[in-house]
Amino acid sequence: MGRDHKEMDKSPMMTEEGREELYLYSLKKMAHGNTSDGYEELTKLFGIKPFFFKGNELLRENPDQRYAVIQMNIYRFKTVNEFCGRAEGDKLLMFIADCFRRYESEQCIAAHFRADIFALCMQYEDEKDIIDVIDNIYQDIVGYQLPCRILPAFGVCLSEPGMDISLMCDYASLAIDNIKGKVFSYYSFYENKMRDVMLYEKKIENEVGDAIKNGYIKVFVQPKVDMRTRKIIGGEALVRWIHPVDGMIYPDVFIPVFEKSGYIVDVDCYVWEQVFQKLQSWQNQGIDIVPISVNVSRLHVYQSNFTDFMLELAEKYTVSPEMVPLEVTESALVDNTEALYQNISYLQNQHFKFSMDDFGSGYSSLNMLKDEHVDEIKMDKVFIDDMDSEKSQIVVRNMINMIEELGINLIAEGVETQRQADFLIENGCYRAQGYYYYKPMPIDEFGKLL
DSSP: OOOOHHHHHTSGGGSTTTHHHHHHHHHHHHHHHHSSSSBOTTTOSBOHHHHHHHHHHHHHHOTTSOEEEEEEEETTHHHHHHHHOHHHHHHHHHHHHHHHHTTOBTTEEEEEEETTEEEEEEEOSSHHHHHHHHHHHHHHHHTSOOSSOOOEEEEEEEOOTTOOHHHHHHHHHHHHHTTTTOSSOOEEEOOHHHHHHHHHHHHHHHHHHHHHHTTOEEEEEEEEEETTTTEEEEEEEEEEEEETTTEEEOHHHHHHHHHHHTTHHHHHHHHHHHHHHHHHHHHHTTOOOOOEEEEOOGGGGGOTTHHHHHHHHHHHTTOOGGGSOEEEEHHHHHHTHHHHHHHHHHHHHTTOOEEEEEETSSSSHHHHHHHSOOSEEEEOHHHHHTTTSHHHHHHHHHHHHHHHHTTOEEEEEOOOSHHHHHHHHHTTOOEEESTTTOOOEEHHHHHHHO
16 A cells, blocks of 8 residues: 555565565665664764664675774763763764774675664775774873763674674674773773573573572582681581583673672572571571571672661571571672661661671771771682782781681681681681681581581
C-alpha cells in the first residue's frame, strides 16, 4: 500500500542477493528514518543507524581493504554534566564531534551514537594508522579546558571477512570495558578472549540463582589461631562454588562478577545466615563457639535494610552479635567512608565487632585508625610474604607496636611458615590466619574441630 509497482520490483526481496540485500535495504530505510537527514542534531555526525548502513556498505564494496571500528566514550561522563553543567557538557560533545569529523573521507565514517559514545569506521594499512588517529583525538580531548578531568577510552575492532559493522561495534565496546577508567591505558584492541570472558561472566550471572537454591554455593571457614598455643580462637567465613559440571570455582573468578552484577549482595546474605544458623546449632549442642567473621561488600552501603538484616539474624538465631564480627576491606572503607561508617557505628552500638581487612594495602589506613573506632585489624598478607626483607621487618615491627598502643586486636593474614610465625610472636603479634595452621574448610568440618 502506498508503493507503486516499479518500487516493488526494486525491492531487495526480488533480487538474487536475497537475505543480505534485504538486511542492507532495511538498514538504509532505518538510516533515512533516524533523523530527517541521518545526522545527530547536536553534533551533526551520523547517528547509529546510518553509521551501520554506511559502514556495512564500505565493508561490502571494498572486500580487499582492511577496516577498523574505533569506538570511544568518556569515563564517568555524567559527572561532567553534574559538575560543569549541561551546557558545558554539550560544548564538550560538539568539540569531540569536531575531532572525529576531521577524519571523515570516502574511506572513513564518523558517528555520534548517543551521549558520550562516538565512533569511526576507517580504512587502514597497519595498526599504527589506527593508533595515530586515537592518539591525536585523545590529546585534543584531554587538552580541552574544563574544571574536571576528562578520561576518554577507545576500543578497537579490526574487520574480518563476513563481519557485520554492528558486531564490530559490540566488540569495540568490549575492548573499552577492558581499560575504561584506567589512567595509563586509554585504548585497547579487541581480542577473542575478551568475548570468552564476557560469555563466562554471563554464564556465572545466569547460574548464581540456581547455585544458591541448589546448595552449590558453599560456606567455608578458615580458622584463626593463637600462635603461642595453636588454639582456635575464631574463623573467617569464605565462599566457594562447587559447580555440578565445572567443579570448584574459586572466589577470585566469581566474586568480581558478582560485585559487578550486584549478586554479591544475595551471596553475602546467604553466607551470613548460614553462619548464624551454624553457630546456633553448635550452641544447642553444647559446643563452646568462637567468633566467625563475615565479609561485608561495599555494595551493602547502598542497601537500606543492611543493618536491620544483621540485627534480625542475631535475634532469629539467638546468637550474640559479638560472635559474628564484620570484616570490611580497607578499599571499601575509602570508597564509601561516610555511609559505611554510619552503618558500622550503628551496628557496633548493637554489639557487633568491626574488623578492618587488608590493612596497609595502600589506602588511607592511618587516617582511618585516627578517626574511627576499629575492633580488629587484619594485617595484609603482603607484609608477611616479604618478611625476609629488613625494611619489611621494620614496618611490621612498628605496625605491631602502634596497633597495640591503640588498644586494637591484631591478626596477621597469610602466615605460611614457622619463620613468619616466630617473627610475629617475638614482636608481640599472637593471632594469625594462614595455611601454616589451617586451610579454608567446609563449615561443618570447622564445627568438628571445635
